[in-house]
Amino acid sequence: MTRLSGPVAVLGLGTMGSGLATRLLDQGVQVRVWNRTAERTGPLARAGAFAAAHPADAVEGTSAAICTVADGEALGAVLRGPDGILTGGPYPGALVCASTVAPEEVVSLAGNMQSVLDVGMLGNREHARTGELRLFVGGEKRVFTAGRPLLDLLGKEVVHLGELGSGMRMKLLLNLLMGIEVQALAEAVELAAATGLDRKLVLSTIAGSGFASPVMSFKSKRLAAGRFDKPDFRLRLMAKDLMLAADQAAEAGLRLPLAAAAAETHIRATEQGFGDEDCVAVAHALTPNPGSHT
Structure with a gap:
């Protein structure tokens, strides 16, 4: 020890x-x-x-x-x-x-x-x-x-x-990737449901595919259950980190369209009152009737 x-x-x-x-x-x-x-x-x-x-x-x-x-x-x-x-x-x-x-x-x-x-x-x-x-x-x-x-x-x-500061730079990069991945998963599932596919079947297919990262496989279980309570990582904190990453990009003179889009969506979901739910609750911001994700 x-x-x-x-x-x-x-x-x-x-x-x-x-x-x-x-x-x-x-x-x-x-x-x-x-x-x-x-x-x-x-x-x-x-x-x-x-x-x-x-x-x-x-x-x-x-x-x-x-x-x-x-x-x-x-x-x-x-x-x-x-x-x-x-x-x-x-x-x-x-x-x-x-x-x-x-x-x-x-x-x-x-x-x-x-x-x-x-x-x-x-x-x-x-x-x-x-x-x-x-x-x-x-x-x-x-x-x-x-x-x-x-x-x-x-x-x-x-x-x-x-x-000093290097640890935070790496953390923001990692959370940028997670925020985009989770939003992409939520978008794919919302499109599936809107076009008549079974939400849970789509999620199990994605989770077992070569497209899924470990994060996607893990978060797909929350989406399938429609349970965003007892968060692993709160939505409002992901929104904050995506904004910090966007600020870092702006200071470096970079244009990161995916990061900007993910930050905007996470902020919208937070403003809708879902900030203390798990970050996969970004799905709430993708539909005209927030809250219908079971």
Whole structure:
């Protein structure tokens, strides 16, 4: 078992944060957790984690802090807001930003901190719980080397990409692909239903074909059941990430028509009230009567 130099804080207990905290506890690591909605800390506290009242409390005495909050605004509040990690001065441990935000935002929020890594995580909640994530990391090489024992506990593959912000760039590329794939699947199924084909037969055919990625095969089960609750990845977060990818393309002078179309559709579905459902609920934005996908 890999030994760490001290307790680890996990800030943000959504799908991935809860999984990461569970994984660390299972590996015998002392864990301190914080979440904006305090009741989410309950199951982890019962499993042995210390539930902190605020971010600064969560990182007290820790060797590393993992931030897995929803967006840049939340990350800024955790780092520099009232009772934030950095409000009392520099954090002496390794700060791991695993929230998906703009690469430039990671650099800006890190400021003059020396021990910061940004990590793009590839995988789902079960991968997080079992240490089967693939982790793509940005930051100084010496910081990456020092943080490697922690990262090895969390992922089956750990790749250092380069300077701070590189992890987020890779994560946005991966989510761009997933957003387009899932929307393409939803569009194909809606066309099938509109032209008289059986929705579930079409989905099983796609899932078993050479056209289907593992993501398509997985999401086809949700579409077949018409169940978008208990999300693996929330629609509104996919919309946010697609917009971030579109912004990156614009800054680079690129025109990405598929990315732009996917971002627009995801935003429309979010505005229709489906933002907290699984990202496959983008299908709601494809029909004149949102909600009819059973």
